[in-house]
Amino acid sequence: MNWLSRNIDAVLELTGYHLVIALLPVLFGLVISIPLGWVANRWPVARAILVPVAGIMYTIPSLVLFLILPPLLGTRVLDEINVIIALTIYTVALLVRSVADALAAVPPHVIAAADAMGYRPVRRFFGVELPLAVPVLVAGLRVATVSNISLTSVAAILGVPQLGSLFTDGFAVENYDEIVVAIILIFLLAMVFDGLLLLAGRLLTPWARAGRAVGAAK
């Protein structure tokens, strides 16, 4: 592992790029899928279109998406923006259905009670429906995050710098240390962020844990 100690600065820099490229799309994806999920839950027709389309989007191979986006968007092939947009699409594809399902799972009597208390629609959404969707949302976010952290490395083929670059570089100069370091780092990042999301989800939903404890006791 001498290689690592000699190149620690470069590796850290690549790790930083890697996280930005992998995690920004999670954030963007979340912000986009909440209204889309709301629309899908609100109108059956919208759901009948959005959910299958999201499923199809998710099946497009990442490399194909990385390559067709530049001509579509008018960006340069090397731009990391292409990767960020591609991963945002995957995240949205994953989350739209989760959001729609989570909103549909809010019990009708809870919604009726909120209306009867005098909630207006927007406040009801953010104050009642969305918080109740958090457990399902967090589950979706964890999948998206892990998947993005691993997919980001594919962008190395386009020459966008991130931890995946260590693969291409390592293969080119036959430096296997470099490849092992990249694999371990990507794995660790996925584990750490998955764990962080799990923890954040727990902290945000103490009520869900109370519910599980009651369920287990019954």
Added chain:
Amino acid sequence: MIEFRDVTKQYPDGTVAVDKLNLTVEAGTITVFVGPSGCGKTTSLRMVNRMIEATSGTILIDGKDIRDSEPALLRRGMGYVIQQAGLFPHRTVLDNVATVPLLSGWDKRKARARAAELLETVGLPAEMGRRYPVQLSGGQQQRVGVARALAADPPILLMDEPFSAVDPVVREDLQNELLRLQGELDKTIVFVTHDIDEAVRIGEKVAVFRKGGVLAQYGTPADVLRYPADEFVAGFVGRDRGYRGLSFLESSGISVDRVETAKLGKPRAETVADWVLVLDSDGHPCGWLPPGTSVDGSLTREPLVAGGSLYTTGTSLRGALDAALSSPASRGVVVDEDGKYVGVITARQVLDLIEGHPQAVSKT
């Protein structure tokens, strides 16, 4: 005061859920909407807070058309309690109760203080405020539902089968609690149920609905039981409506008999000839000693036959008749308000009293 004037609700699929409803709910009373499933009770109730908009007709609250108020604001002025309680699972009990004050812009401290006060009002310990709804029993959730509806001290309370999902014992507790609360708060309450017993128990006025959302009869519980407007109402209030009607006959002037009694723990050595009522040291009835029982030594609970229901003096004749009929000794045990033995009464005596009763059917 809530006035329904020619109110009709037709759903988009053509179902007429409420048909030309005309009815006035007096301020400060409990009015019960009762009727079989699907007769439009929920629809009528939800039109009051505009969760459902009437197709035609007008609803006035204290003379003011509800359509002139914004729905959200209108609703904050009316408590609403539903069958499944409908508590917010992600909020603590305290924050659930504080919902409407918070929506109305109270600051958090004040809203929570008010919520804590209300938990006490509905008979829940303050520590329960920190729990989540799943951690409460059905009956406790229902109490929280009532507390939440009362939080902003609305003059009107709408209750849609609030107690139907709990067992009969808890239901009776909750009903009594509601009557006690109403004694203090003096709200205008519209209470929906499909249970005629519950309706006559808690209603000062009862509105009986029939299928198709038609009001079949509107009157005091005693009137509805005694003078059903038609076959439908007579059938709905049931075969034992005469018996239920006894609930409204006060037993003033009931004279009780004496029966041989024995004290628990007192030494006794004999074979008893007739039923002997056994009392504990405070005078509370414990049960009956059947004829032919031999007691040797001090009297224990062991040879006792459980007594029937107890009849408390001053309550309705329904209780008196039930006490007489349910007693193994054919004599109902009469107790005072502290539950102490006063005397016994036979079914014959109760019946004489009923027959001799003036046409006293109006509820006092």
